[in-house]
Structures are given as structure tokens and as C-alpha cells.
Amino acid sequence: MSTFPLTRKSKLGYDTEQVDEFLKTARLAYDGDDATAATLTAADIRHTAFPLRKGGYSTLHVDAALERLEDAFAARERDAARAAKGEAVWFEEARTTAQVVLNRLARPLGHRFDRVSIFTYGYNRADVDRFAGRLVRYFQDAKPMGVDEVRTITFRPQRGGYRESQVDLLLDSVTDVMLAVR
Incomplete structure (x- = not known):
């Protein structure tokens, strides 16, 4: 079976x-x-x-x-x-990670992540920036968002787009924070 x-x-x-x-x-x-x-x-x-x-x-x-x-x-x-750490320390670590994410997302549209060369495909900048706006609303305004949305988000490819590894690392950090504060 x-x-x-x-x-x-x-x-x-x-x-x-x-x-x-x-x-x-x-x-x-x-x-x-x-x-x-x-x-x-x-x-x-x-x-x-x-x-x-x-x-x-x-x-x-x-x-x-x-x-x-x-x-x-x-x-x-x-x-x-x-x-092991106590509630206050644990919560402060999650808050610090969330602040690092927000600092990255506060960068100007189209410049939130490194871009790949014009000859290479990366993540579509507009797609990523649009989703980044939703993440900001989640963290700052407590707008509902499920961890599955972050886990399963996909972005269209774009020549000269955002560097995928940087975006993926940020999404991993968001997932970590979401799972930590459940």
C-alpha cells in the first residue's frame, strides 16, 4: 500500500x-x-x-x-x-525578524531586492512588489494572511527581475515569523 x-x-x-x-x-x-x-x-x-x-x-x-x-x-x-528563553525573549526575536523584513520592504518599488542581469530571468518586480505590499499590511495593519499564501506564492519570470534567492530568503523569514507567532 x-x-x-x-x-x-x-x-x-x-x-x-x-x-x-x-x-x-x-x-x-x-x-x-x-x-x-x-x-x-x-x-x-x-x-x-x-x-x-x-x-x-x-x-x-x-x-x-x-x-x-x-x-x-x-x-x-x-x-x-x-x-528555554522565556516568553519575552522569544517574542522579541520574532519581532526583530519581522522588523528586518519590514525594513527591506520599505525600500522603493522596483528596488527592494538586487536585480539580475538583463540577460537573466528573475522574479517579476511588479509581482514581488505587489505581494510585498500585502506583507507590509499583514505586519503593520494586522491584515489577515495565511502562511500557506507565503509558502505557495509564485511570481512570473522577468529578464532583469529581482534576484530569486533574495526574495526566497525573505519569504522564508516571513514564514518563520508567521509560524513563530501562531
Whole structure:
């Protein structure tokens, strides 16, 4: 029996062996049964990627499971940090990260991140700036936004666009803050 639904043999899905192996490691890490697996974090789960294979696991189902797993690890990390550092220190760290994000987003439109060369594709500046405006409203005005919106946002490609790695790092920081203050 499969852990997740399989795609048709002609369609791409995630490599079943690698997904199963990762989930086994994650379970050991969560249960605390393996010293090497114990270093697995919510951020590690967020950055996990699997190769695609024909007839593999449904990407939709695996991605949803990884998001739930990330939430579980983040909640445990949040509780451990609160216990170790105290509520005030923990909250101040989350607030500081949020302020760093806001400082970046306060830059002028079209200049919030480094741009790639005109011969290279990056993220569409207008798309990123539009989403950045929503993030500012989330942090400053408490406008509702779910962590899934940040996790799943996509931007069109653009020659000379924003450097993807910088935008992705900022989105990771936003996700960390959102998971920390749940």
C-alpha cells in the first residue's frame, strides 16, 4: 500500500523511495528516536525537494503533508524556544525578524531586492512588489494572511527581475515569523 496516491505511469510525481525515506527520518526526528534525525527542523522540511519520476507520488498530496509536518515541527520548536528563553525573549526575536523584513520592504518599488542581469530571468518586480505590499499590511495593519499564501506564492519570470534567492530568503523569514507567532 502506498503512503500517498500515485500518479499515472505516464505522469511525473515525487520519487516514492525518497519520499518514504524522508518521512521515516522525519518520524524518528519528531519522536526523538534517532540522534542524527533529531537535527531536522521546520526550515529543513520547508526546503526539502524530491526528484520527479513517472508514476511517483502525487506532488499535491506530498506537498500538503510536508506543510503539515513543517507546522508540527515549528510548533514544537516554538514551544522549546519559549521554554528555554522565556516568553519575552522569544517574542522579541520574532519581532526583530519581522522588523528586518519590514525594513527591506520599505525600500522603493522596483528596488527592494538586487536585480539580475538583463540577460537573466528573475522574479517579476511588479509581482514581488505587489505581494510585498500585502506583507507590509499583514505586519503593520494586522491584515489577515495565511502562511500557506507565503509558502505557495509564485511570481512570473522577468529578464532583469529581482534576484530569486533574495526574495526566497525573505519569504522564508516571513514564514518563520508567521509560524513563530501562531
